[in-house]
Amino acid sequence: MVVIFIHQNFPAQYVHLARHLAAIPRNRVYFITQSEHNQLPRVIKLIYKPHTVPNPGCHAYTERFDAAVRTGLAVAEVCRRLRNGGIVPDILVGHCGWGETLFVKDVFPNTPLLANFEYFYHARGADVGFDPEFSPARSEDGPRLDVRNAVNRLSFAACDWGHAASAWQRGLFPLTMQSSISLLHEGIDCARACPDPNAWLKLGRDEVVLTRADEVITYVARNLEPYRGFHVLMRALPEVLRRRPRARVLIAGGDGYSYGDPPPQGGTFREALCAELGDSLDLNRVHFLGHVPYDFFLNLLQVSSVHVYLSYPFVMSWSGLEAMAAGCLVVGSATAPVLEVLRDRVNGLAVDFFDAKALADRIDEVFEHPDRMRGLREAARDTMVKNFDLTRLLPRWTDLLGALVAGRRPAPELPSEGLAMQTQLR
Numbered sequence: 001m002v003v004i005f006i007h008q009n010f011p012a013q014y015v016h017l018a019r020h021l022a023a024i025p026r027n028r029v030y031f032i033t034q035s036e037h038n039q040l041p042r043v044i045k046l047i048y049k050p051h052t053v054p055n056p057g058c059h060a061y062t063e064r065f066d067a068a069v070r071t072g073l074a075v076a077e078v079c080r081r082l083r084n085g086g087i088v089p090d091i092l093v094g095h096c097g098w099g100e101t102l103f104v105k106d107v108f109p110n111t112p113l114l115a116n117f118e119y120f121y122h123a124r125g126a127d128v129g130f131d132p133e134f135s136p137a138r139s140e141d142g143p144r145l146d147v148r149n150a151v152n153r154l155s156f157a158a159c160d161w162g163h164a165a166s167a168w169q170r171g172l173f174p175l176t177m178q179s180s181i182s183l184l185h186e187g188i189d190c191a192r193a194c195p196d197p198n199a200w201l202k203l204g205r206d207e208v209v210l211t212r213a214d215e216v217i218t219y220v221a222r223n224l225e226p227y228r229g230f231h232v233l234m235r236a237l238p239e240v241l242r243r244r245p246r247a248r249v250l251i252a253g254g255d256g257y258s259y260g261d262p263p264p265q266g267g268t269f270r271e272a273l274c275a276e277l278g279d280s281l282d283l284n285r286v287h288f289l290g291h292v293p294y295d296f297f298l299n300l301l302q303v304s305s306v307h308v309y310l311s312y313p314f315v316m317s318w319s320g321l322e323a324m325a326a327g328c329l330v331v332g333s334a335t336a337p338v339l340e341v342l343r344d345r346v347n348g349l350a351v352d353f354f355d356a357k358a359l360a361d362r363i364d365e366v367f368e369h370p371d372r373m374r375g376l377r378e379a380a381r382d383t384m385v386k387n388f389d390l391t392r393l394l395p396r397w398t399d400l401l402g403a404l405v406a407g408r409r410p411a412p413e414l415p416s417e418g419l420a421m422q423t424q425l426r
Contacts, residue, residue, distance in 0.1 A: 001405070002028045002087065006075055006094030006101060010035040010045060013116060013165070013186045014093065016390055017397050018043055030089070032078050032100075046082075050074040061147040068099025068151045076103035083107055090405050096155035096162075105158050112404040115159040117181050119315055120152055120172040121145040127227070127259075127312040131354075134226035135260055135312065156180075161404055168337045169315060182400055182410055187393035188318070188325050190385050192298065195327030195377075199302035201250075203287055208248070210303050215247040215367055218304040218328070220297065220319045224251065224270050224288075227259040228317070229310020229333060229353060234273040236356040236363070238280040243364050250300055252289045259314065301326035306366040310353055311338055324348070325384035327377045331362045347379035 003021055005014045010033035022029040022042040030044045039045070050070040058066050089111050094101040096115040105113055122128065123145055129137030156162065162181035164170035170181050200211045210216050217240065221228040241247060255268040263272045270288060274281065292300070301307065307328035309320040316337040323330050324347065332338040333353040344350035351358045366373050403410045
């Protein structure tokens with residue numbers, strides 16, 4: 001079987017599936033991407049660079065659409081070169097959010113295309129307007145987001161089937177689209193993200209060695225920003241550190257902006273929050289680690305006493321799921337995407353996203369009652385193994401691809417509680 005994956009950030013969501021398919025000798029796996037970093041065995045990377053212009057001269061709402069068209073054309077050109085070289089895939093699999101899959105069927109009209117429908121924007125009920133401080137609602141949100149969703153709608157018309165990682169995410173899409181979008185997460189490698197009671201971690205700055213016997217609070221995000229509740233964590237820390245004089249806080253993440261707007265005053269959110277908190281925050285016990293390698297990240301989770309995962313109503317990070325797989329005691333925000341996986345006092349603890357005092361109380365509760373929390377850790381791990389482990393999900397992925405290659409219509413999963421809840425948005 002010849003498979004072409006398409007995602008600007010290689011290998012992204014498709015790391016496990018691409019590796020799995022490439023390990024089968026009879027398969028040939030190609031990956032069209034913008035990223036020149038990283039490699040996977042037996043996966044042939046093909047780099048594309050869209051032709052961009054600094055000011056496309058269009059309305060502000062359509063600048064992203066213009067970029068999506070340019071991206072889609074660049075991907076289609078790579079596909080055209082493959083076809084001219086005699087390579088015709090059995091299936092195409094790609095992320096549609098940036099326009100990458102818009103025109104590939106023009107090149108391979110007889111090849112089924114499975115597209116990742118990750119997020120459909122709403123002017124209310126999701127991320128936009130959720131946080132009045134950093135994501136306030138605006139009168140122009142409706143038209144602006146309608147135009148942004150144009151890429152989703154055109155990509156849907158251009159593909160044969162879709163997939164979404166969670167019921168909440170799929171539930172954001174119009175009902176007419178949901179019936180052709182399978183609910184299927186990419187999977188978590190629970191054999192690698194697993195508990196290790198003997199884990200230890202050395203902090204180079206202070207030559208400090210931490211183990212599971214220490215009080216370690218962890219937080220991980222691609223970038224330290226409001227979408228992932230960084231401001232709420234920071235505002236909770238002075239009280240947390242006052243109550244727990246032995247605790248250390250390990251914060252992994254960069255100073256860029258993955259989502260939303262940068263701080264209005266400039267600089268980074270880390271700088272802004274440190275300035276806001278001033279001397280109330282003991283920076284001798286707060287360690288900003290920046291971006292960390294994956295093995296270090298897993299080690300971080302394995303020594304964690306309590307892991308904080310906060311998110312706007314938005315796509316849930318892989319890190320939150322991997323934390324549960326590693327047996328972390330996760331304190332998560334009581335927002336829809338998180339509550340689809342985390343159940344308060346069943347496999348973790350939930351807290352109101354904006355309530356920094358409640359977050360401090362939950363963290364303190366974990367340290368005060370470690371025995372009581374052991375069952376939550378075990379339940380978190382069990383949730384991941386039963387519902388997200390690769391050994392369970394990779395066969396479903398291969399079944400989905402097989403159905404499309406054979407020309408059969410796959411059956412989307414039955415709506416879950418999260419999906420049913422989100423139909424109220426419509």
